[in-house]
Amino acid sequence: MSKHLGHDIAAAVLPLGLPAQQLEAFIGTLAANDQAALAQIPGVTPQIIGAGVHALQGAYLISFRGVWIAAAAISGVTVIGKSLRPNRWPQEDR
Secondary structure: OHHHHHHHHHHHHHHHOOOHHHHHHHHHHHHHOOHHHHHHOOOOOHHHHHHHHHHHHHHHHHHHHHHHHHHHHHHHHHHHHHHHOOOOOOOOOO
16 A cells, blocks of 8 residues: 555646645645645645545555455355355255
């Protein structure tokens, strides 16, 4: 997460005009989801906030990608294993 968070947010908001000296405060406030404090940072516009939120969500997605892949693989193996296992208890006709 920390590998992508700062880089992705900086790449998204600095070209839009956020002063570089405000970047650390912006990232910390954005990660804390403090809307009131975001509005108080000098140079922040709604467009910058939107780009920062989008970059933050992208960093979260990248961070959890490995977890989702592992969960999908384990689930797939489980489904295949259960489908190949013979039924040990035949159902009775009712």
